[in-house]
Amino acid sequence: MTRIVGCLFACVSAALLFGCSAGAGSGSTRGASSDGWDGGPSSAATATTAAKPGTPVPDLRILAGSELKELEPDILAAAHVAGVTIGLTYAGTLEMVDRVNAGETVDAILPPNGAYPSLALAHKPLAKEKLFYSRVALGVKESKARELGWDRSTPSWSGITQAVRDGKFVYGMTNPASSNTGMSALFAVASSSAKKTEDLAASEVDRNALKDFLAGQKLTAGSSGWLGDAYVAEQDRLDGLINYEAVLLRLNERPDLHEKLTVIYPSDGVISADYPLMLLDPGKKAVFDRLVAALQAPRFQANTLERAYLRPSDPTARHSPRLSGTVVAELSFPNNLEVIDSVLAAYQAELRRPATSIYLLDVSGSMRGPRMAAVKHALELLTGIDDRGAAPGGDSLANRSVTARYARFQNREHVMLIPFASSPWKAMRFNFENEARKAQTEGELRNFVDNLRAGGGTAIYSTLDLAYDLAYQELARYPGREVTVVLLTDGKSNNGLPYEEFRQRWSGKSAGGGDPIRTFPIVFGEASSAELDEIARLSGGRSFDGRSADLRDVFREIRSYQ
Numbered sequence: 001m002t003r004i005v006g007c008l009f010a011c012v013s014a015a016l017l018f019g020c021s022a023g024a025g026s027g028s029t030r031g032a033s034s035d036g037w038d039g040g041p042s043s044a045a046t047a048t049t050a051a052k053p054g055t056p057v058p059d060l061r062i063l064a065g066s067e068l069k070e071l072e073p074d075i076l077a078a079a080h081v082a083g084v085t086i087g088l089t090y091a092g093t094l095e096m097v098d099r100v101n102a103g104e105t106v107d108a109i110l111p112p113n114g115a116y117p118s119l120a121l122a123h124k125p126l127a128k129e130k131l132f133y134s135r136v137a138l139g140v141k142e143s144k145a146r147e148l149g150w151d152r153s154t155p156s157w158s159g160i161t162q163a164v165r166d167g168k169f170v171y172g173m174t175n176p177a178s179s180n181t182g183m184s185a186l187f188a189v190a191s192s193s194a195k196k197t198e199d200l201a202a203s204e205v206d207r208n209a210l211k212d213f214l215a216g217q218k219l220t221a222g223s224s225g226w227l228g229d230a231y232v233a234e235q236d237r238l239d240g241l242i243n244y245e246a247v248l249l250r251l252n253e254r255p256d257l258h259e260k261l262t263v264i265y266p267s268d269g270v271i272s273a274d275y276p277l278m279l280l281d282p283g284k285k286a287v288f289d290r291l292v293a294a295l296q297a298p299r300f301q302a303n304t305l306e307r308a309y310l311r312p313s314d315p316t317a318r319h320s321p322r323l324s325g326t327v328v329a330e331l332s333f334p335n336n337l338e339v340i341d342s343v344l345a346a347y348q349a350e351l352r353r354p355a356t357s358i359y360l361l362d363v364s365g366s367m368r369g370p371r372m373a374a375v376k377h378a379l380e381l382l383t384g385i386d387d388r389g390a391a392p393g394g395d396s397l398a399n400r401s402v403t404a405r406y407a408r409f410q411n412r413e414h415v416m417l418i419p420f421a422s423s424p425w426k427a428m429r430f431n432f433e434n435e436a437r438k439a440q441t442e443g444e445l446r447n448f449v450d451n452l453r454a455g456g457g458t459a460i461y462s463t464l465d466l467a468y469d470l471a472y473q474e475l476a477r478y479p480g481r482e483v484t485v486v487l488l489t490d491g492k493s494n495n496g497l498p499y500e501e502f503r504q505r506w507s508g509k510s511a512g513g514g515d516p517i518r519t520f521p522i523v524f525g526e527a528s529s530a531e532l533d534e535i536a537r538l539s540g541g542r543s544f545d546g547r548s549a550d551l552r553d554v555f556r557e558i559r560s561y562q
Helices: 007-018 066-081 093-101 115-120 142-148 157-165 180-194 207-214 224-233 245-251 282-295 298-307 337-351 370-382 402-407 435-450 460-477 499-510 529-539 551-559
Strands: 060-065 086-091 108-110 127-130 132-141 171-174 217-221 240-244 261-264 276-279 355-362 413-420 428-432 482-489 518-523
Touching (some): 060 093, 066 282, 115 337, 127 282, 142 261, 180 224, 180 240, 180 337, 207 337, 224 245, 240 245, 276 282, 282 298, 337 402, 413 460, 460 482, 460 499, 482 551, 499 529, 518 529, 518 551
Parallel strands (some): 060 086, 060 108, 171 240, 355 482
Antiparallel strands (some): 108 276, 132 240, 132 261
16 A cells, blocks of 8 residues: 655654564564565555545655565655655566556656566666665575585585475475566576576576476465465475575564574575665656665664664675675576566476466356456456457556466466356366467357356355365376465355355365365455455465455466465
């Protein structure tokens, strides 16, 4: 949401600047609302909204990396001391570029890494000042680090990949096509395997090395903050995770963490988040300079960043003693859009674990009219209709190129659609086996969706029960696939299985262990958020609020978790 420093804030901002940052250094990572150190897309549940009528326009409107929500009180306080009012909104890096290129009014951006925006923005930044740093590192359980000898000798990325090949290491990581941490790790592996520290060319990318590395990714997240929470929930089946060093250090403070993490910086180098404030509006240079001066001042660089486990851009400022002082090779983010695009496209279509996505679509009577139209438009995003232009309904973020392209159903992906009303319909399967048949399969899926009609009651839990049966059948037939369930409903269940009976059945099906079937409910219309939130928690997924956001943007964000 937009935050503007106003008169009411002035009386407390100085105290925030000199006191504790809200949540900084605490044990929690707020993944469910994308409030942690996530670097991923902004949550559709807290989508950016325009300032209310009558609200003063801030001196500087900044679109920042989502993980910086934790630092918001301190940034606002520093701005107040400098006499600058700022409006902060949040997005992931690719989304950020899409929004600016689509014409959103933004004076400056503050991404975790400035390399991609510098290449992809239609109008290049006029000034750039780095504010602080955080290395993208590997957090490994202490016992696993000892077992692999990584507590005595720091592994290279190829050494980590070898441990994956040997079946000795599995980890969690964010989706590289949506989050900076996953993207940085993927390009670090690519640079390492090519033995390049900079100027990586597309022809030098060893896709087999990337595929071997990604075989160990057993937890995928759309944001680094949610990844931290999900790792804690599933820590007994994982050996570690890739994340910002700040997140890893904060995780080690959590009382529910069973085993501390050893923070490892691979010997052949890492790609760090350098957090540059990048000016886009030439008329705002003076206030830009004043804000930069405040954020580079000793008090912010030392006190605030030390609490948040961030590295100051001022080399003379102290940093947290828990941050490693070891010199680490710095790998460069690719300086070529062709390289970035080819690797991210390959990740989605051929390198990552193949996925099966099961969509449960409420077509009860209450979905008639605009609600059904919104669902159909949202599914058009996933079948590539954005390649032919914006769908009806306005200028949603999902209509804007890069993020929409990565949200499409991918090669090797299996998709099942289960509409439901008073009872679940027959599941319809669409297999995207290869590029040759992709357009045909997309057309078949669109035709099925176009013919959906609303009517009848709402059998949520009977439909979920069927979906889990199909999900476990899919895992038995295709071991190793990433199977997820997306549930969209606008009401309470009034037919079929009651919630408690569904819970009992679910417990029996999931008791055998194995990979979880993550469920991502979308709260829409009058749906009961409490029960849907509980289903998300039990399954290791997360819920999304579709009541105040464009459903296309919600579907786009869910794709980064699948």
